[in-house]
Amino acid sequence: MRLPLPATALAAALLTATSAFAAPSYGPELEGFEYPYPVRRHAFASQGQDLSMAYMEVTPERPNGRTVVLLHGKNFCAATWGDTAAVLAREGYRVLALDQVGFCKSTKPLGYQFSFNQLAANTHGLLAALGIGRATIVGHSMGGMLAARYALMFPDSTEQLVMVDPLGLEDWQAKGVPYQTIDAAYAAERKTSAAGIKAYQMKFYYNGEWKPAYDRWVDMQAGLYAGPGAERVAWNQAQTSDMVFTQPVVHEFDRLRVPTVLMVGTKDRTAPGGNRAAPEVAQTLGRYDRLGPEVAARIKGARLVMFEGLGHSPQVEAPDRFYAALLKELAAR
Template structure:
């Protein structure tokens, strides 16, 4: 575990010394583990750039895995997964979705359909016909939408603690994008860490601090209001575009990797303490979702939270490779 953590931390050129440095909203001063390339896109009259890593293995097995990150993250937290897959001969494609990470932060109508199309365009550009997709958190919702839209391109759907396993419209009080924007502007290092501790990791370790450093570093940027508004727009996308009612329509082999101690709820802060205990129960949601997806497989990790690939890297990666091979 120490070796993987060291490799992960060395992948990020970021100086955390108890205080968050100022980061640009496209993370120019965060160095990813592998070279960044860009896909040019034209959306709603705007010229955009979608950042991605394309890691080709030394001894290729002819297969590809695409990694879709969560809402509060980007390609930087996939380092150990990329390394494990590449070592086994997989080509690994890791996009930062439009609105996230090193990609453009436009004011557009965000939808999972649109983001899925961008990722298909990326595959087309790279000449990749078929890929397995591993989606974490929000990336799980996007991966599900991609598999529903392009089943012929999806060899396997791998969902790591995806959000959207319950319909947030039935749970969370409605907030307009503007109201959510005002909430986003209040983000601080303390609020980020409190949320990550209460939802993502059952036990906090210093090796997770860099996640907070990056999330909080952008709040010091002069461009943070743009970042906050885009974050509000993607919150609205998650809230208004559920996939939970379409799991039964999936036509591709699906594996759910679920840390059963996860308590993630989108919009959790708007709920009473009683309702926070009622929803976001992945020990229950994982099983319910597996029953909805024909032929799916459920892999549960007890006492593990929202990000198994960081909390229990060796166990998660072993299971991931077993379910790919």
């Protein structure tokens, strides 16, 4: 992996990032962390349990008749989409930003079989309860994998699919990344700290560079691990890590039949489990500059947007560039 910083400078930066970075403490459903819009809840039964999905809804002053659903990544929450939702609403879109079961302000179930199919069904149930028959589905990171699964399961309900630096553009296990049991993943999750989150994101998401604005999102994630629901949070995160690793969507992109936009940062190097792979394998993983064009070519009629010089989270790293590109693609539809 090539980074713009010399090895010594990067090491120093990571050392700074991992020193004395204290995390706040939030409740198991992210109590104490403020969202930019009022949080509503969708109660439903699934797998023999009573669950609740948290979501924000932003309504425009001058509706254009379209709805956009925003799906968060594994290390993010609906709150991360707050500014994006505001921009979309100003353009007339009705916007929903969801927290999936097992994440953020939604229920953390003890015994739950996580799958992208199940999360897509949960999402569809919420939209149905709100009377939304068709929507544009925008997913980032893990949310991009979920958005693709949603479009495959519910094509008639998907007006447009937008995947932003989605995971699952490659099959890590097939490329040689060893499997990790959920128990092993849980043990690793229990060691999660704010410093570790910041160091990981700086290295893989932001190409070795950090801005103070990113700290809020580190606090959001780390606060769950530092709070009273830490064990349940870590268990759900281990389960969903297994879901991401064992349920790649890359093999099914050819089946997509909805208008699709793929947006990727050329500096994104995210590859879950890559740290378990042999060095010669690890260096080939997460090359979004290559994966983007390869995958877009497999999706009939797909439009590809490449963010030159950006990493895994363009909506966080360069929001103005991201908003302009997103609005252009939505309008093109």
